[in-house]
Amino acid sequence: MINSIKDTIKLADGNEMPMEGFGTYKLDNQETMDQAVKTAFECGYRLFDTAQFYNNEELLGNSIKKLEINRKEIFITDKIPEPKQGYQSTLDAIDESLSRLQTDYIDLILVHWPIHSQFFATWRAFEKAKADGKVKSIGVSNYHQTHLDLLSTAADEMPVVNQIEDHPYLTQEPMVAANKQRNILTQAWSPMGRGATLQDPTIKSIAEKHGKSTAQTILRWHLQRGISIIPKSSNPERIKQNANIYDFNLSDDEMKQISSLNQEQRTGDDPELVYEIEHQYPTK
Numbered sequence: 374m375i376n377s378i379k380d381t382i383k384l385a386d387g388n389e390m391p392m393e394g395f396g397t398y399k400l401d402n403q404e405t406m407d408q409a410v411k412t413a414f415e416c417g418y419r420l421f422d423t424a425q426f427y428n429n430e431e432l433l434g435n436s437i438k439k440l441e442i443n444r445k446e447i448f449i450t451d452k453i454p455e456p457k458q459g460y461q462s463t464l465d466a467i468d469e470s471l472s473r474l475q476t477d478y479i480d481l482i483l484v485h486w487p488i489h490s491q492f493f494a495t496w497r498a499f500e501k502a503k504a505d506g507k508v509k510s511i512g513v514s515n516y517h518q519t520h521l522d523l524l525s526t527a528a529d530e531m532p533v534v535n536q537i538e539d540h541p542y543l544t545q546e547p548m549v550a551a552n553k554q555r556n557i558l559t560q561a562w563s564p565m566g567r568g569a570t571l572q573d574p575t576i577k578s579i580a581e582k583h584g585k586s587t588a589q590t591i592l593r594w595h596l597q598r599g600i601s602i603i604p605k606s607s608n609p610e611r612i613k614q615n616a617n618i619y620d621f622n623l624s625d626d627e628m629k630q631i632s633s634l635n636q637e638q639r640t641g642d643d644p645e646l647v648y649e650i651e652h653q654y655p656t657k
């Protein structure tokens with residue numbers, strides 16, 4: 374079990390990744406990013422999750438620079454959006470991200486959403502970028518089991534992380550098991566359902582027993598399921614709170630109670646539907 378926010382897990386490719394990271398979606402001005410990144414780093418967060426789609430890579434790069442730390446002390450996750458998918462366009466997009474982040478490597482690059490037209494070409498570009506040392510690890514986001522199966526027909530290396538929406542109202546047990554079976558770490562985006570799960574009475578009562586907040590209880594529930602988390606907050610107190618989840622344990626019964634709250638409630642699209650409508654899987 375992970376005992377500290379700085380603890381890492383070994384991914385299938387041998388690289389180490391912190392289990393808890395800091396989400397940066399919607400942090401869109403330099404002052405807020407600077408304050409959030411500084412607070413997060415001081416609280417022990419070492420993983421920062423961005424995406425080209427968030428339009429904040431440069432802000433994050435600037436904030437990290439201001440920390441005046443060794444690049445190796447932090448782990449950066451980035452994502453390639455749908456319009457940039459394809460072989461050469463993905464390679465070019467990675468170079469653009471490196472420039473905006475002001476770094477010479479990205480720790481983990483993810484396909485943000487699967488799209489049918491560039492499904493294999495984007496992955497080939499990821500394998501090339503890894504061989505070239507521009508990215509250390511390659512992964513996916515919003516992939517279902519069928520996407521992983523399809524990818525395995527042509528991939529030299531499989532993804533080491535699948536970042537999917539996961540929270541008490543969308544527990545994704547089959548997908549989590551499918552990732553595990555393929556040696557892929559599940560990482561939860563919107564780990565608190567973007568706020569939707571924070572008033573839940575069952576979680577509230579479990580949280581009160583431990584003297585913790587509902588947010589802390591939910592984040593702890595993820596970790597005890599072996600799921601990586603990237604909570605986002607722009608509030609220093611909440612950034613701190615979300616890192617303070619390593620001094621209590623949920624019992625098996627409490628874990629089951631939270632898992633039983635699943636109601637297949639998504640905050641984002643269902644990638645299976647988005648992917649399938651009017652499209653078929655491409656052939657190699």
Ligand SMILES: NC(=O)c1ccc[n+]([C@@H]2O[C@H](COP(=O)([O-])OP(=O)(O)OC[C@H]3O[C@@H](n4cnc5c(N)ncnc54)[C@H](OP(=O)(O)O)[C@@H]3O)[C@@H](O)[C@H]2O)c1
Nearest residue numbers: 396397398514562563564565566567588604605606607611
């Ligand atoms: N791969 C993908 O497709 C994808 C999609 C969505 C998100 N993501 C990534 O996942 C990260 C996290 O997801 P998210 O930002 O959508 O949702 P989230 O982390 O589940 O929730 C963030 C919301 O909860 C609030 N919050 C945070 N900590 C809290 C606490 N301790 N108590 C009460 N409220 C709290 C935040 O408000 P304040 O800021 O005011 O504290 C914010 O409104 C994103 O930032 C992004 O990096 C990836």
